[in-house]
Amino acid sequence: MNSFRVEMTAKYAIVRCPEAIDGQALKGFAPEFSKLVKAGPPLIVLDWTVTRSVVASFFRPVVLARQALRRAQRNLASIGMSEEVLAFLAKNGVDSIFRPMKNLEEALSANNTTSEPVADAVLSSKIVDTFTQATVKAMETQASVKVIPGQIIKITDMEDEGALNINIAGVITMNGRTAIGSAAICFPESALLAIYSGMLGEDTKSLSPEVIESAGELINIIFGQAKRMLNDDGNMQFEKALPTILQGKQLKVYLFSAGAPILIPFETSAGPFYLKVSIDKKF
8 A cells, every 4th residue: 555554464554644744645555455454354443653644645545435335334543643633533523433542452452342322313313303493494594595404315336426416515524522524515417506506596507616505505504504403402513614626527425434424405486406424422
């Protein structure tokens, strides 16, 4: 794995991370790491002892690895993190995904004695219901658009998501006291144009920069409403967050959470749009 080095045993694999995890170091990392995730031992340990900096593009392969490991009832942990690296991960809301431990002994002990603390059914149901309510309210109050939530879909294959014809998405990371996750509002072009027309009060026919930016504004509004309800009722203490906007043809939206993502379709007169949510308990 280029500047990443792997040491294998029957019970665990240690991936020694380089001093700087940058674009050069990441070349070839994802496919090789994927092989280790598919056919490796029960525990993969990332050793950050010499690492002093890391780029955000490192998050995605690790998030996908955590999801795959969980499905196979295996695990991942990190050791040797500096305070600077840990602070950077926490700032981006992904520290829980990397599972920082004091040392290898603690990582092995945790893997042998505890199960993965995934989001339980009550927590998941509460967050999904709250985001659904917030989405309906935001669309009706901000855009005067009536939306009807549909049946929840569990995403097991990202290829299936390409068939939804998503063109624009607003994504936000959720970092709270007891839970971590991500949420995204995902639009086919026609649905976003209709909703933006409702927000503006006049017909909009093309994807201008203002229309695209509205996806970020909408997920921000939805998250703000959901955060207030969850913090007041569930004492989860979700922090403020800034949205990221994605644009492209047949987008597949990856969420920075080890929790299994779900998709909630919403019907409008201009066709469907989707809310994607993934949540996980914090360690």
